[in-house]
Amino acid sequence: MPAKDTLPDFEEKIASLLKKSHLSVTESRRKILHLFLEHAGALSHGDIERKAGEKFDRVTVYRTLQAFVEKGIIHTIPTADNSIRYALCKDDCSAGHHHDHHVHFLCHRCNNTYCLDDVVTPDIKLPRGYVAEQVEVLVEGVCKNCR
Amino acid sequence: MPAKDTLPDFEEKIASLLKKSHLSVTESRRKILHLFLEHAGALSHGDIERKAGEKFDRVTVYRTLQAFVEKGIIHTIPTADNSIRYALCKDDCSAGHHHDHHVHFLCHRCNNTYCLDDVVTPDIKLPRGYVAEQVEVLVEGVCKNCR
DNA sequence: AGCAAAAAGCAACATAGTTGCAAAATCTTG
């Protein structure tokens, strides 16, 4: 085992995730996936650039995130402050088809965004004529850890 | 009556809205409010800059929108594509306290965002420990006019 | 090890948003 590695499983998980998605295993992809795995909450592009940016070009971070979204490894979470956040998808997300029918929670104290995987988005009764294809729910408040 | 004016009521409504909010009545504010009144859907900063931008400085548009949000004249709608949209508030929004407990609808065809004022956001049952303060619901699909 | 394909890095550019300050418009009050 070469160097510091919080959990040895991470590296294996990362490699298999990338291979399953037909992406070659590169240092930046491993590093960025590692950040997602160890962070729990969602990350914005800026977060990632700050945490890993010393080592990678800005453009690489953009392209990596883009590739991950396309392959269904991460999904985007819209926020009110105009900064998209990204979070790991559950296993049942595949390329192009995201199944993130869960609610997102933004904590006003710690400013973290969490996927509440067990809380499914409710059905919304729309006025006549409107057809819903997808429902995004963002709940804001105070999270479990901040009370 | 000086010039073209789709609906004469607009100018009155605009003036009273601004006065009620303790904002002085200036040309850019009147113009931008006019855009909101005649458009029905929500507008992004870019939309406004394009529609009114010939006449006003970019900075003025930023500051005007910011003032309107602070005073409770308009509210922001988060979108998935990292471009905040703005829409007029109902009358019961006051400075600082937005009461936009309604659902927003983004149409994939015409790319317009509408406030569904009659569709209230549902209660979300959260896991133990989480406290909700606000719920944002964004429904994506096809709108009434695009079918 | 060697080759083709993919990804990273670099530079240059495009767009979006912010700040400080001087000039202009608006509001206020006599």
Place this chain on the structure above:
DNA sequence: CAAGATTTTGCAACTATGTTGCTTTTTGCT
């Protein structure tokens, strides 16, 4: 309605955020 105080605007300069094309490096494969 004029004059001064106050807001607001426009300008310039700057920072941050994203994008594109191209060359070099890394990866995957045999």
